[in-house]
Amino acid sequence: EMGIEHVILPDNGLVFPGDLLIGADSHTCTYGALGAFSTGVGSTDLACAMASGVTWFKVPEAVKVILKGTPAPLITGKDIILHLIGMIGVDGALYKSLEFEGEGVSSLSMASRLTICNMAIECGAKNGIFPVDDITLEYLKERNPERFNSKDYEIFEADRDAEYATTVTIDLSEVPFTVALPHLPSNTRDAREVDLKIDQVLIGSCTNGRYEDIALAAELFKGRHVKEGLRCIVIPGSQKVYRRALDEGLLAIFDDAGCVISTPTCGPCLGGHMGVLAKGERCVSTTNRNFVGRMGHVESEVILSGIPVAVASAVLGRVATPDQMPEVNG
Structure with a gap:
């Protein structure tokens, strides 16, 4: 199928929660919207991983991003991620896991979540990741019912006592265009x-x-x-x-x-x-x-x-x- 990988893979049900994906493009972090760990690597690293089936990571620290409230009409994930990057800078999450949570998550469509995770790298993050909820599961069921029904995936959540390098709170109702x-x-x-x-x-x-x-x-x-x-x-x-x-x-x-x-x-x-x-x-x-x-x-x-x-x-x-x-x- 012709097109852009970061649109094709999620839309065809090729990414599920708990998957670990690497790609020779920095915006591979897109798939964290589906509860996967995904990140970009160099072409040589990718070739070695394809040949051997294994790869190596330094485990990143985490930045918690708490999303509160509901976005105003026509405010999208792009506004939210640009707002966040403006707050913390292009190196504000350098080699860290950008973890989104909070009651505001439920107000975001999968398209907005994919956009947000896509640009996690623009604040230096190793990856971006959202919790898996009913919106995620419905998205997966529609696109790959066979894998969804087989339960061939694993949902991970942060431990209650997880430590974070820093915490950022965003009131979605206050995010402008x-x-x-x-x-x-x-x-x-x-x-x-x-x-x-x-x-x-x-x-x-x-x-x-x-x-x-x-x-x-x-x-x-x-x-x-x-x-x-x-x-x-x-x-x-x-x-x-x-x-x-x-x-x-x-x-x-x-x-x-x-x-x-x-x-x-x-x-x-x-x-x-x-x-x-x-x-x-x-x-x-x-x-x-x-x-x-x-x-x-x-x-x-x-x-x-x-x-x-x-x-x-x-x-x-x-x-x-x-x-x-x-x-x-x-």
Whole structure:
């Protein structure tokens, strides 16, 4: 199946609680959303693990992240993880296990949890991990009923007397639409306080290319149009996501809105193709990194955001929030 591994593996039921996964990509930490231990390694380490079937880790310390409350409408996992990275910095959890807990967890969809764990590495974490709850189990049952029914998995929980290097508390009701300005994911701002014109919007990636992300973008684009002179590129994260979006008419909504639609790919996220930035250009992107030269020319700029801010920015031609978009007639 064509697409991005961090979208394909969870969506096809290939990851379960208690699994240990490594991948030659730092965003392998995505799968912690399903109660697995997953982390990125170097290509040589991965090759040795594939050849031998074993690998070695230094056991990390842990950072507890307590989530309280419920997010405001259209606040997503991307806003939450950017908010956290802004609080603790790009090295705030260096080689530590980022463990999420609290009553706020139940208010987060699997898509939001996958996005949050995907970016655990952006604050230096070895891995990110969520507790397994009914939302997790329903997700797994739907995608791999055979393994789910066989009980071929193990749910781990933190010991009651577990020690943590530090504890961070986030009230989800207070998390705003959040963006990360150049050139670090920790350079965060309330999106409403940013007024910058842009040249491009990118919707997709292993961070925000899941069906739920694409469906939300289509919902917000319906009846609206991309600002004249601006490029908006929509890249579903897998062939399955692409086909479902096609069958449900979501791609038609993007086409009507003036977006460019790509087949599944990482594309411009790492400066590959399909939206590489030129000198002086600025992009609002639902990807995970905004380092110097990340998406093209060293004098271009990337602003990280969630789906709602990306759509609003595409419509208004500047960093914007969905409440700032004009109402749709009819």
